[in-house]
Amino acid sequence: MEEGFGFFGLLAVIIVLFFLFLYYVPILLWFSALVSGVRISLVQLILMRVRKVPPALIVRALIEAHKAGLKDVKRDDLEAHFLAGGHIASVVHALVSAAKANIDLSFQMATAIDLAGRDVFQAVQMSVNPKVIDTPPVAAVAKDGIQLIAKARVTVRANIKQLVGGAGEETVLARVGEGIVSSIGSSMSHKAVLENPDSISKRVLGKGLDAGTAFEILSIDIADIDIGKNIGAVLQMDQAEADKNIAQAKAEERRAMAVALEQEMKAKAQEARAKVIEAEAEVPLAMADAFRNGNLGVMDYLKIKNVEADTSMRDSISKSPQDKPDKNK
16 A cells, blocks of 8 residues: 555655746747747746746747848847736737838837827737717808807827827827817808818818827818807897896996985085074074164064064065965865
């Protein structure tokens, strides 16, 4: 029994060592590269394991590049790109597609695009097959005050040379929307825009909206134009309402000032009446003082009374019958 267990233990150790040997010494992978025409030493494959670089990924990329006739793809460059966090398969696929489509794309440019966070393979595909971007509805107002709502379809293709540092789709859509608003706003009438919508496309294309972006605009087509509100009439109505409110406020201010002035005049009239009453009250006091000082005699006083009675009689005679009080009431 002990000899049987020893034999099976030894066999297990041999199997484990065999698989470890195949893991660190990928003979099958080396043979696959050899028959594919890729010259790579077995020592380099072992060192890749030590450097934590998957040899299968590097060998497959080298085989694909070799079969496609790419001469500038080197093993050291692929390892460096993998260690930098790049996607080796995507880069090699992009280089092969670019070579087949006669697109000038170097290995350094492809790795730079990949490390910048863009899908370089998708960018190459977009260079071959342009992409159509639908803009959201763009509202603009012509000079006659009518609002137009336009939708456009922008056909773009990737600009390989500006993928690193170039603006994305959002910038292209924003610039196209700005161009549509400017084009419609400069039109004298909304009817002219409806009759000739391609004039918007020509004006927008002539502004070079793809400058500094990662795309090249091939065409801008107006897909739909709808008539919106009469903004001019709405603004006039709002202005008229504002003017009316201002006029009402000013009229109310003038009325309040008139009421205040009236109350002020009434107060002044009451003040004047009070002064008259106060002056009339001082007359008897002055007469009494004159009597005491001997400045006014009895005959003088009687003359004053006769004058007052005569004046009162003349006033009653001069009044018209309508001014006389009705005794029957």
